[in-house]
Amino acid sequence: MSEVLVVAEHADGVVKKVTSELLTLARTLGEPSAVWIGPGYCDAAAATLGEFGAGKVYVADGAQYIDHPVAPRAEVLANLVSEHSPSAVLIASSADGKETAGRLAIKINSGVITDAIGISADRIATQSVFGGSTVVHSKVIKGTPIFTVRPNSTPPVPASTTLTRVDVTVPVSELAMKAKVTGRTVAQKDGRPDLAEAAIVVSGGRGVGAAEGFAVIEALADTLGAAVGASRAATDAGWYPHQYQVGQTGKTVSPQLYLANGISGAIQHRAGMQTSKTIVVVNKDSEAPLFELADFGVVGDLFKVVPQLTEEIKKRA
Amino acid sequence: MKIAVCVKQVPDTWAEKKLRGDDSTLDREAADGVMNELDEYAVEEALKLQEAHGGEITIVTMGPERAGETVRKALSMGADAAVHLVDDTLHGSDALATSYALATVLDGRDFDLIFFGSESTDARMSVVPAMVAERLGVAQLTFAQKVDVDGTSVTIQRVTDYGFETVVASLPAVVSVVEKINEPRYPSFKGIMAAKKKPVETLSTADAGLDGSRLGLAAAWTVVEDFAARPPKATGTIVTDDGDGGVKLAEFLAVQKFI
Known part of the structure; x- marks a missing residue:
């Protein structure tokens, strides 16, 4: 079975539900390996990734990966793609996720499909476009297919595996550091579920x-x-x-x-x-x-x- | 300060959109073309920066000849000049090809800031600004709800799920804006008249030095297998509130096992 990279979405060391969904989907395409980018990797995160079938997790731990928007994430992924030649890369369809996918596509010379709501075993993506009025099936015909997948598209199903941690260090280029995050402002802590992920x-x-x-x-x-x-x-x-x-x-x-x-x-x-x-x-x-x-x-x-x-x-x- | 604003003509935001039966691309003839709504906010933000810091604003677009209407609109809002990349070979270009074409046109023109709307209302990928930044090797400041320029540095508030990030970079930079950032002006009569005299540089792909084999539908790295209209939804139950609408709704939710 071929390796499928799944980029973990996380906040404060907690793996988001969309990642469990993507791991579930990735199991129908091959063997999922999670990719953790940024600080905060912990036992609880490992438990969730293993519970949903990640056999491996590549951990790029460090603030440098999140203190500059998007570009370092694309560099980490490009590095992993060139070293491990996965058969597909799955990323959540968030603003960051889609931009990461876009930059990665250029770096690894591959096609990218955003906002998939499903991917078949032969890697045909389903998209719902124009406000849901049209359903489109499409596929990537160049390079390593990159898909961003909408939250709530695949019901998460556990499939416990033994998770192996692989630490990776990818130097962040000067180019990727050109934009720097100098502050994070939490607008409103309302205690409610994430809008994109809520049931x-x-x-x-x-x-x-x-x-x-x-x-x-x-x-x-x-x-x-x-x-x-x-x-x-x-x-x-x-x-x-x-x-x-x-x-x-x-x-x-x-x-x-x-x-x-x-x-x-x-x-x-x-x-x-x-x-x-x-x-x-x-x-x-x-x-x-x-x-x-x-x-x-x-x-x-x-x-x-x-x-x-x-x-x-x-x-x- | 030299500012570029990349704009796109899209089918009217409020119109139903369709794909073409022959090549599965967007049917651009089926609806009126308008400037992508979020691009109006990008033009407005550029105009505000120009008012505060001086400089020149160039509109950049790629698209068929009728996209010239969108260029005129941006000029009538107050931009100074425009570059319009128009060529039949561009038809069907995907985001990778679009970003390649735009980056090639932008490169070498010494722009300090390159503005975009954060997404187009037709394709809705939100990837072209990040791709152009990647290709040009300049800072990416996207999803901005606020932009401040101070000398040679630019600071934005990048909208996130939890609020916003403050992101800083040195010029040059690619900036994309969300609609919260400002209220775009309507072109004045004077502006509309003045726009007619403003310079529009029309480029073919050859003029721009683009490699034709990297453009258009044939060069796309994704392909549409098939598409279909979503079947219409079965009519639901509609009740009129006679004082117990909330109770009836609760009953429905209970049957559906939501409560």
């Missing part, structure tokens, strides 16, 4: 009416253990922070359950959530186009329906 997302839009209106959205989200999202109308109005925007110019999410409240459903928004497994829509306008996507919809005032739903869930808990 449930509760979103608010124009119908929420004001920043204060998001209190009912957050209350429902917290009852469900969900992440909070917002439409462009809401973030542009300054009612909710920009990083929570779901849509064409924001995040693309694909949760098990998406609850859209007061969102009419212009293509701008649909492009970011159309592939959600189950979609619930609450809107007082029965003509709102988002109802076309709804598995369940309530025509009504979100300020009545949403708090009632929150209370009902608490009652049933």
Whole structure:
């Protein structure tokens, strides 16, 4: 079986769920080896990687790999590709992940496919494009295929293996150090799951009416253990922070359950959530186009329906 | 300061998009072409820096002849000049070829800052700015929600999942911007009139010194096997709230085992 590199996404030494998903997917393509870039590698991280089938983990430990955006990660991966000739490289479809994939593609003369939602055993990627209206199958025909894969595309399935740690040291080039991270600002520690990875997302839009209106959205989200999202109308109005925007110019999410409240459903928004497994829509306008996507919809005032739903869930808990 | 802003003409953001049946590329005739929305923010940011620091702004685009409309729009917003790479051989170029072509056009023109929108609303890959930085060997400052230039250094706030990173580099640098950064101006009548007289340099791939074998659909390192419209979704259950909408919704979620 051939080796497949899976870049681990992690924060504070914790492996993100998307990495378990990518390892699960990689097992259908070959033998997954995880790649850990940056400081913080620990026993808990090793346990997660092993649990989901990584036979090896290449550890490039050091602040130099994350104190400069993207470029050092691409250098570490290019080095691993040239030394180990894997049959594919899998990276999470985050902003950093896609840029890393792009730079890596140039370095190793290989084709790259971004935002895959599936990869078959013969390495044909499935993408959902144009706001989910079109499904495309494509493949890389040059070099070592590089895929970035959207979170929530593959259900993670454990397959315990013995994980072997291989330390790697790749010198970071002067070029890659040209941009330097001098500070990290945490905008809001809300304790909710990551928007891109959350199994449930509760979103608010124009119908929420004001920043204060998001209190009912957050209350429902917290009852469900969900992440909070917002439409462009809401973030542009300054009612909710920009990083929570779901849509064409924001995040693309694909949760098990998406609850859209007061969102009419212009293509701008649909492009970011159309592939959600189950979609619930609450809107007082029965003509709102988002109802076309709804598995369940309530025509009504979100300020009545949403708090009632929150209370009902608490009652049933 | 010499600033380049790379812009792309895309199908209207609000229009439904389709792939062509013959070669599986984006059907650019099916919808009106507009400047990629995020590129307007890049043009605006360049104009603001020019107002504060002086200098010249050059718009750079590649695309068919009609992309000239997008060039005119950027010029009417206030940019000074433009370079338009137009050639039939560019059709179907992937991100690798696009970044090669743009980097080749940009190289040697001594730009201090090269702006991009952080993604195009058609392809949505968000990789071309990083690829151009890689090819040019200059600093990559992408996903900026704030840009400050001080002498020969540039500082941005790079949007991340948790908030933002402050990232600093010496000029020259590639910068991509998110829409939070500013509010793009509308072209004024005066601006529209003035744009008609501004210089637009039209280049073929040969003029730009590009290797044709690295461009276009035939040179792409990925290939589309097939595509299909997503089947329409079965109609869901829609109820009108008569005072128990929340309860009915909870019932649905319970049946679906979400609660």
